[in-house]
Amino acid sequence: MSDVDLWKLSACEVSAKIAQGEVSAREVVAANIDRMHARNGAMNAVVNDLSESAMAEAARLDETFAASGPVGPLHGVPVTIKENIDQTGHASPNGVPAFKDLIAPGDSPFVTNLKAAGAVVIGRTNTPEFSFRGTTDNPLHGRTFNPWNDWASAGGSSGGASSAVMSGMGAIAHGNDIGGSLRFPATCTGAATVKPGLGRTPAYNPSQTAERGILAQITSVQGVICREVRDVRLAMQSAIAYSPLDPWQVPMPWEGPAHDGPIKVGFTQETYGFDMDPAVSAALSTARAALTDAGYLVEEIETPDVLEIGREATRTLFGETKALMGPLMREHGSAAFNTYFDHCFDIAPPYEGDDLLAAYARRAAFVRSWLTLLADYPLILTPFLLQPTFAHARDYEGREGAEEIMLKGFYSFAMNFMGLPAGNVPANDNDGLPVGVQIIGQRFREDMILDACEAIENRVGVMAKQLFART
Secondary structure (H helix, E strand, O other), rough: OOOOHHHHOOOHHHEEEEEOOOHHHHHHHHHHHHHHHHHHHHHEEEEEHHHHHHHHEEEHHHHHHHHHHOOOOOOOOEEEEOOOOOOOEEEOOOOHHOOOEEEEEOOHHHHHHHHHOEEEEEEEEEEHHHHHHHOOEEEEOOOOOEEEEEEEOOOOOOOHHHHHOOOOOOOOOEEOOOOOOHHHHHHHHOOOOEEEEOOOOOOOOOOOOOOOOOHHHOEEEEEEEEEHHHHHHHHHHOOOOOOOOOOOOOOOOOOOOOOOOOEEEEOOOOOOOOOOOOOHHHHHHHHHHHHHHHOOOOOOOOOOOHHHHHHHHHHHHHHHHHHHHHHHHHOOOOOHHHHHHHHEEEEEEOOOOOHHHHHHHHHHHHHHHHHHHHHHOOOEEEEEEOOOOOOHHHHHHHHHHHHHHHHHOHHHHHHHOOOOOEEEEEEEEEEEEEEEEEEEOOOOOOHHHHHHHHHHHHHOOHHHHHHHHHO
């Protein structure tokens, strides 16, 4: 393989080739940096170019390798970090111009874990204002583009991450998810991801001056977006390293006990009265067939009301957000952003006062109902979005546009509210744009979710390979 093609390698391939001495960390990192410089002008995915420090770190890793071998399973693997978590010496502006000089005094534990495993950070990626949209654009850095189509959204809030990794700028992209911010971008760009469950990965920003609200603490998670499912698995095994900085993290092993006999997969395509695009229905059929052929026992089931849980999720999170962040968002958010939130608050009126406390309490019943279902069906295949990838600024097209994300995204929001892990993988394409499906799993069984995602990927193929053939 020529040096110019090293950026196409998966993280697993990079790790193996470096460990076997076939290529150096410097060669791989340089190839990814060259690709970043060639493509980022069109994508605007990476908003902080760390080429110089990345090459210095790659050189250090090569010296270490020569002396004692790989430092960890991600030795020399190029990665990007979303610009809303801390990385020493760099700003964490969260897409807000007023925070452009908020310099991190230390690394977040997720960054620490990736670096400890040998990953090399080549850049920091774009996110919308306050990381609170299903697409990625902000007054500080501008719009991130979808590598498939200029019309389409790259997703949000980890749209910079998804666009970067699918464009060949690093094999692993860090992202996070409070309502779909890993899964929206993966679905929009044809990438693979798993939203970890509550307690799986560590989160903390040394630059923070106050603790987040309780719901934000238990619904927001750190994760990765990759071109291939196996790379998500490789990255997550290092990312889950325990940190005492996160009071919610549970030090659980990556792999859980094996299941006896065929694994039961519940399947639903319930739309709760909304229309489902035929492309999404086709993706679900393909995913179901792939899982069946892989030996899973797939059965159509009725789940607890996901629309109800999704609405409760948004009204509760909006209530907490309005109480704790409302003044900050009003002061520092753009006029368009605040108009959007006015629509969101109209669609899902924030719970306040005693109603908010009661909503926190009701959450337990929703979680209990799903844990009971998952005890019988360890995996559940669902839609993610009811329509294929949406237009870039659809959520800013008045109240109707906001509804496309905030009302019809219930299959996403519900899983965050309950703290359940959920993976996304493409299972179809629609007019040249990928269509993803979602697989929900038991707590701390992201390993099983990714195994099922890989069975679908084996049927459909790795979408990035089609993309690379075009670019």
